[in-house]
Amino acid sequence: MKVVGVTGGVGSGKSVVMNILKEEYGAEIILADLVAHDLMEPGGQNYEEIVKKFGTGILSHDGTINRQALAACVFKNKEKLEILNGITHPNVRKEIFRRIDRIKAEGKASFIAVEAALLIEHGLQKEFDAMWYVYVDEETRIHRLMAARGYTEEKCRDIMKKQLPEEVFLQECSTVIDNHLDLNETKKQVKKAVDEILSLY
Numbered sequence: 001m002k003v004v005g006v007t008g009g010v011g012s013g014k015s016v017v018m019n020i021l022k023e024e025y026g027a028e029i030i031l032a033d034l035v036a037h038d039l040m041e042p043g044g045q046n047y048e049e050i051v052k053k054f055g056t057g058i059l060s061h062d063g064t065i066n067r068q069a070l071a072a073c074v075f076k077n078k079e080k081l082e083i084l085n086g087i088t089h090p091n092v093r094k095e096i097f098r099r100i101d102r103i104k105a106e107g108k109a110s111f112i113a114v115e116a117a118l119l120i121e122h123g124l125q126k127e128f129d130a131m132w133y134v135y136v137d138e139e140t141r142i143h144r145l146m147a148a149r150g151y152t153e154e155k156c157r158d159i160m161k162k163q164l165p166e167e168v169f170l171q172e173c174s175t176v177i178d179n180h181l182d183l184n185e186t187k188k189q190v191k192k193a194v195d196e197i198l199s200l201y
Contacts, residue, residue, distance in 0.1 A: 001103070001104045001107070001109065001111060001112060002111040002112070002129040002130070002197050002198075002200055002201070003100060003111070003112045003113075003114065003127075003128045003129055004027075004111060004112070004113045004114070004128060004129065004130045004131070004132060004197055005113075005114050005115075005116075005119045005124060005125055005127075005128040005130070005131045005132065006018060006021075006113055006114065006115040006116075006119075006131075006132045006134060007115070007116060007117060007118075007119045007120060007131065007132070007133060007134070007169065007173065008117065008133055008134035008135060008136075008169065008179075009117065009136075009138075009141060009160060009163050009164075009166075009169075010117060010141065010145065010156075010159050010160060010163065011136065011140075011141030011142070011144045011145040011156070012134045012135060012136040012141060012179055013134060013136060013144075013179040013186075014115050014117075014134045015031075015115070016179060016183070016186060017115075017132070017134050017177060017179065017186065017190055018031065018113060018115050020186070020187055020190050021113045021190065021194070024187075024190075025110055025111075025190075025194050026109060026110040027109060027110055027111050027112065027113045027194075028103045028108075028109035028111075028112050028113075029112075029113045029114075029115065030096055030099050030100070030112065030113070030114045030115070031115050031116075032092060032096065032114070032115065032116030032117075032118070032119075033116070035092050035095050035096055035099070036088055036092050037067070038095075039088065039091055039092060039095060040065045040067070040088075041064065041065075042063055042064060045091045045095075046087055046088050046091055047065065049087045050065060050070070050084070050087055050088075051065070053083055053084075053087065054070065054073055054080075054084075057069070058070045058073060070084070075158075076158075089118075089122065093122060093124070096114060097127075100112055100114070110198070111194075111197055111198070114128065117163060119131070120164060120168065120169065120172045121164065125172050125173070129197065129200060130174050130175065130193075130196070130197055131172060131173040131174055131175070132173060132174070132175045132176075132177055132193055133169040133170065133172075133173035133175070133176050133177070134177050134179050135166075135169075135176050135177065135178050135179065135180070136178075136179050136180040137180055138160065140180050141156070141160070142156040142157070142160075175193045175196070177189045177190060177193060
């Protein structure tokens with residue numbers, strides 16, 4: 001069973017591509033952000049260490065980690081962000097591959113797609129059969145983030161500055177899906193990319 005990595009900058013619409021893969025092609029999808037959220041739940045691998053490092057001030061009344069409070073704590077503090085990443089990333093990586101192994105063992109999916117903005121930073125492009133880059137120009141991404149998430153333009157640009165430049169994505173990914181046009185155009189590009197993956201069987 002083939003495994004595709006799907007990456008791209010914030011606001012590029014990676015989730016749109018993942019939904020197409022799941023709904024139209026029977027792919028099993030793994031979203032790194034959701035894996036990270038699962039591991040931050042009480043009893044999850046990362047919960048106790050995060051609370052130990054960042055204090056009970058990041059907890060909601062029900063004892064769960066308030067992700068907005070945690071994000072605010074680390075957003076402009078490089079040292080704290082590195083501490084958080086050091087706790088979360090290794091376990092997220094292990095859990096992603098554990099889930100890949102489980103899906104392969106079940107043998108029901110047409111292929112597996114793993115979505116994360118940080119796949120290349122973590123060197124995971126070498127672990128997958130193909131890497132797809134979901135592209136949208138910066139100004140369009142800013143407009144979408146401001147409309148959909150209520151971000152300020154400054155916050156959008158701050159996040160983007162911390163992500164890889166476009167040339168690195170292009171260098172490391174075999175397929176580019178231009179997602180700044182309409183949904184039908186995106187679907188055409190996804191179909192072509194899926195055909196290429198399925199032809200590897």
